[in-house]
Amino acid sequence: MAISETVISEFDLRSISIRLGDKEETWRTIYASRALQVFLADIQVNAPPTRWEADLTPKEQLYELFRVFITGEALRTDDQFHVMRPTDDAVWELKTPDLRIFGWFIAKDQFAGIFGDWADSIKEHRLYAGYRDEITRRRLKCGADDTCCVWETEENAVISIRNR
Amino acid sequence: MQSFQFEIDEQSACAARFISRVRRELVDAFLTEKNERGLTQNEIAVRLGVNASMISRQLSGEANLTLRSVAELAWAMGYGDIAFKLETAERDGRRNYASGPQHAVSFGDLGVIGAKETTTASNGPTTFLQGHTE
Numbered sequence: 001m002a003i004s005e006t007v008i009s010e011f012d013l014r015s016i017s018i019r020l021g022d023k024e025e026t027w028r029t030i031y032a033s034r035a036l037q038v039f040l041a042d043i044q045v046n047a048p049p050t051r052w053e054a055d056l057t058p059k060e061q062l063y064e065l066f067r068v069f070i071t072g073e074a075l076r077t078d079d080q081f082h083v084m085r086p087t088d089d090a091v092w093e094l095k096t097p098d099l100r101i102f103g104w105f106i107a108k109d110q111f112a113g114i115f116g117d118w119a120d121s122i123k124e125h126r127l128y129a130g131y132r133d134e135i136t137r138r139r140l141k142c143g144a145d146d147t148c149c150v151w152e153t154e155e156n157a158v159i160s161i162r163n164r
Numbered sequence: 165m166q167s168f169q170f171e172i173d174e175q176s177a178c179a180a181r182f183i184s185r186v187r188r189e190l191v192d193a194f195l196t197e198k199n200e201r202g203l204t205q206n207e208i209a210v211r212l213g214v215n216a217s218m219i220s221r222q223l224s225g226e227a228n229l230t231l232r233s234v235a236e237l238a239w240a241m242g243y244g245d246i247a248f249k250l251e252t253a254e255r256d257g258r259r260n261y262a263s264g265p266q267h268a269v270s271f272g273d274l275g276v277i278g279a280k281e282t283t284t285a286s287n288g289p290t291t292f293l294q295g296h297t298e
Contacts, residue, residue: 015165015168017169019174019177019260020260032168041274056183059172062170067181
């Protein structure tokens with residue numbers, strides 16, 4: 001499904017590009033809104049440390065999240081180790097130990113990431129509902145609800161798995 | 165459509181891939197044992213003499229893994245052997261990107277203060293761990 005120019009314009013969407021391994025190919029696409037681009041650029045440039053005792057820095061966590069998503073590897077959705085889960089109103093959360101990204105699937109295998117934030121900050125300030133509501137409000141405003149939104153929340157409705 | 169290039173150096177990318185792959189293998193093994201014989205994180209913790217929260221954090225990525233902790237987690241889950249393999253990198257200097265970086269957005273466009281990192285070729289060594297049940 002093609003993304004409408006209105007949706008691209010509303011969120012200033014850009015497709016996220018990462019380095020891949022020799023044998024890896026693009027299977028899915030993940031887009032970033034302007035707000036998410038700013039968040040990612042800050043992580044990329046300033047390279048903050050993990051707020052846990054994680055092996056990976058937040059920057060490395062994001063890289064691996066994007067790599068797994070883009071190359072079509074399996075993404076856990078239904079257990080305590082999930083890296084992706086639906087919230088209400090077809091808004092999805094992608095997670096790493098330190099970070100969260102909120103957005104929605106504009107089509108199968110195409111995720112529009114709108115907001116990124118630190119997990120501890122989201123929990124401390126109870127920002128889940130705020131991010132979800134802001135996404136649904138702007139999604140409705142630009143017509144994406146009718147033209148490019150996967151409303152089903154089952155895993156196989158939003159992603160396909162490479163080599164499955 | 166323009167792309168946003170999320171750059172990472174080859175060393176960090178290699179580490180991220182390997183550590184994440186090891187952790188996924190451990191989580192897969194735990195969930196397999198949980199489904200097949202009801203293994204719990206608490207049982208693993210008791211076998212290893214640590215707090216159950218440590219097991220949860222190690223499997224979720226919130227706590228780091230050492231070679232020893234990988235081996236001990238595998239053992240506690242009933243896996244008796246761990247395979248480790250190094251593959252030689254192809255060093256032809258090419259880069260493989262998810263989508264073309266030629267129209268990438270620069271940090272300056274986003275108002276982020278800081279210099280853009282330089283990267284080298286992405287052909288790092290590939291490694292993997294495998295466990296199997298006893």
